Amino acid sequence: MPVLVVGSVALDHVKTQSEEHRDLLGGSASFASYAASFYAPVRMVGVIGPDFPEPYRALLSRRGIDLAGLEVTDGQTFRWSGEYEADLNNRRTLSIALNVFEHFSPKIPAAYRETDYVLLANIAPSLQAKVLDQIARPKFVVADTMDLWIEIARQDLIALLGRIDLLILNDSEARLLTGEANAFKAGRKILAQGPRFVVVKKGEHGAILMSESETYVIPAYPLEEVLDPTGAGDCFAGALIGYCAQKDDATFATLREAVFHATLVASFNVEAFSLRRLESLEAAHLDTRATRFREVAGLR
Amino acid sequence: MPVLVVGSVALDHVKTQSEEHRDLLGGSASFASYAASFYAPVRMVGVIGPDFPEPYRALLSRRGIDLAGLEVTDGQTFRWSGEYEADLNNRRTLSIALNVFEHFSPKIPAAYRETDYVLLANIAPSLQAKVLDQIARPKFVVADTMDLWIEIARQDLIALLGRIDLLILNDSEARLLTGEANAFKAGRKILAQGPRFVVVKKGEHGAILMSESETYVIPAYPLEEVLDPTGAGDCFAGALIGYCAQKDDATFATLREAVFHATLVASFNVEAFSLRRLESLEAAHLDTRATRFREVAGLR
Numbered sequence: 001m002p003v004l005v006v007g008s009v010a011l012d013h014v015k016t017q018s019e020e021h022r023d024l025l026g027g028s029a030s031f032a033s034y035a036a037s038f039y040a041p042v043r044m045v046g047v048i049g050p051d052f053p054e055p056y057r058a059l060l061s062r063r064g065i066d067l068a069g070l071e072v073t074d075g076q077t078f079r080w081s082g083e084y085e086a087d088l089n090n091r092r093t094l095s096i097a098l099n100v101f102e103h104f105s106p107k108i109p110a111a112y113r114e115t116d117y118v119l120l121a122n123i124a125p126s127l128q129a130k131v132l133d134q135i136a137r138p139k140f141v142v143a144d145t146m147d148l149w150i151e152i153a154r155q156d157l158i159a160l161l162g163r164i165d166l167l168i169l170n171d172s173e174a175r176l177l178t179g180e181a182n183a184f185k186a187g188r189k190i191l192a193q194g195p196r197f198v199v200v201k202k203g204e205h206g207a208i209l210m211s212e213s214e215t216y217v218i219p220a221y222p223l224e225e226v227l228d229p230t231g232a233g234d235c236f237a238g239a240l241i242g243y244c245a246q247k248d249d250a251t252f253a254t255l256r257e258a259v260f261h262a263t264l265v266a267s268f269n270v271e272a273f274s275l276r277r278l279e280s281l282e283a284a285h286l287d288t289r290a291t292r293f294r295e296v297a298g299l300r
Numbered sequence: 301m302p303v304l305v306v307g308s309v310a311l312d313h314v315k316t317q318s319e320e321h322r323d324l325l326g327g328s329a330s331f332a333s334y335a336a337s338f339y340a341p342v343r344m345v346g347v348i349g350p351d352f353p354e355p356y357r358a359l360l361s362r363r364g365i366d367l368a369g370l371e372v373t374d375g376q377t378f379r380w381s382g383e384y385e386a387d388l389n390n391r392r393t394l395s396i397a398l399n400v401f402e403h404f405s406p407k408i409p410a411a412y413r414e415t416d417y418v419l420l421a422n423i424a425p426s427l428q429a430k431v432l433d434q435i436a437r438p439k440f441v442v443a444d445t446m447d448l449w450i451e452i453a454r455q456d457l458i459a460l461l462g463r464i465d466l467l468i469l470n471d472s473e474a475r476l477l478t479g480e481a482n483a484f485k486a487g488r489k490i491l492a493q494g495p496r497f498v499v500v501k502k503g504e505h506g507a508i509l510m511s512e513s514e515t516y517v518i519p520a521y522p523l524e525e526v527l528d529p530t531g532a533g534d535c536f537a538g539a540l541i542g543y544c545a546q547k548d549d550a551t552f553a554t555l556r557e558a559v560f561h562a563t564l565v566a567s568f569n570v571e572a573f574s575l576r577r578l579e580s581l582e583a584a585h586l587d588t589r590a591t592r593f594r595e596v597a598g599l600r
Contacts, residue, residue: 205505
């Protein structure tokens with residue numbers, strides 16, 4: 001089954017302690033769509049300016065991502081610049097230029113309106129809601145979010161919770177949203193506000209999947225070298241919904257496996273800047289790491 | 301096979317945001333011995349003053365812990381006082397009174413000197429070394445440590461690393477000891493200094509077991525309520541070596557299972573102050589939670 005991904009498309013400037021790269025392909029929709037494409041056909045909706053590099057469009061197309069919903073408007077493509085501390089868990093946003101994103105209102109092409117699997121990748125909750133307004137009875141809607149929206153658009157986000165099946169956020173965001181330091185308690189509070197499922201990501205410490213009656217915990221894939229964590233969360237969300245779409249199922253049992261695959265794809269993404277590691281990723285690499293992951297974590 | 305546990309015995313004063321308790325049974329040897337006793341016969345070595353409450357001695361004896369090595373000397377029992385923030389990961393030591401512990405030099409009873417499984421629970425590395433001086437060719441030596449010793453007795457600790465089989469420490473301590481923010485890299489640096497195995501504990505995020513050629517990662521058991529984390533690390537170490545002694549084996553495969561059981565026992569310990577939760581713990585409770593843990597973490 002196809003997946004509809006709506007989110008941001010950006011040109012990133014990323015600094016780590018060892019490297020600095022400009023004009024990288026970034027944005028939540030780019031990472032999520034690319035990750036999802038390993039599991040299912042992807043329909044991507046976003047906005048760019050005429051300055052968006054053709055090789056980046058080609059990169060997405062090569063994975064079969066349908067770009068009919070990638071709107072081009074006058075102006076510059078959204079730009080984000082960030083810097084990581086030596087501890088890659090800590091990131092500082094250096095600058096944001098919304099550009100064409102400032103007046104973006106997602107328009108879902110008619111051919112996409114009956115997509116069953118919808119990922120509202122990380123953008124403002126009000127835009128995520130506008131996407132849902134245009135979709136006819138999707139089977140499974142996943143929304144990603146970030147601390148910024150919890151701080152400046154909390155009411156929009158809470159309204160959205162009643163319209164989605166699964167919310168993905170990280171542990172510090174779960175704490176910010178609910179006031180609960182305990183990730184499981186925070187997850188339970190989020191479930192009480194609407195979604196049937198919640199995933200709390202913990203970066204290098206793994207992830208938690210919860211429904212009202214079930215819990216699943218998984219460690220992260222062990223990595224000694226992390227080059228750039230940018231987009232890992234987006235890749236996680238993309239692979240998760242891609243896996244569900246492939247199975248055409250979103251029961252808890254399938255979601256457990258989806259979280260496993262999401263963890264796996266995210267583990268590749270952090271090994272290089274932008275989408276560079278995923279660009280050379282083959283199904284065989286995923287299979288090999290899946291086997292090793294099951295072994296080192298003693299998973300069934 | 302029996303386990304020899306050497307460490308501190310204390311009377312604790314613990315404050316959390318919701319409760320405060322004085323004169324609790326505490327100390328690394330108390331927690332570790334009690335946890336180990338669920339898996340193997342335990343021989344405990346430590347020091348107390350005549351003020352040590354008889355009910356605490358009885359508590360340890362009831363689990364069959366051999367207290368022939370629990371020395372009583374003139375003076376007061378070691379006292380520790382600490383306070384937890386709302387986030388239970390953050391603890392402040394309010395006061396320490398070493399008392400009889402100040403001049404403690406562990407004396408291993410003759411009958412204990414051929415114990416094959418030895419846990420050097422958290423005490424000064426120089427004292428841990430003195431224990432090893434008195435033991436004839438143990439099969440498996442585990443040492444626990446803490447940030448304090450890394451800061452004030454680093455050379456003693458590094459010297460000890462060449463004499464033990466497994467070092468247990470938490471992630472912030474591993475970083476402090478090695479300068480590596482990545483837990484796997486830190487673990488590898490520790491292995492290069494002597495021990496065949498290292499366990500990096502991550503509290504609510506689980507634990508990592510490493511040898512030079514193998515890695516095992518496990519999440520923590522999901523808990524929504526944590527009352528008092530004091531002694532969780534000691535219980536982890538005690539259950540780990542207890543399990544190895546029960547199997548009379550310390551291969552990587554057995555250590556994986558040992559880490560699973562260590563995680564399990566620690567998860568009970570944090571549910572109440574001092575050893576109160578373990579006091580009422582029965583084998584059936586451990587079995588039930590083990591089954592549930594395997595289920596929620598998808599473990600084999």
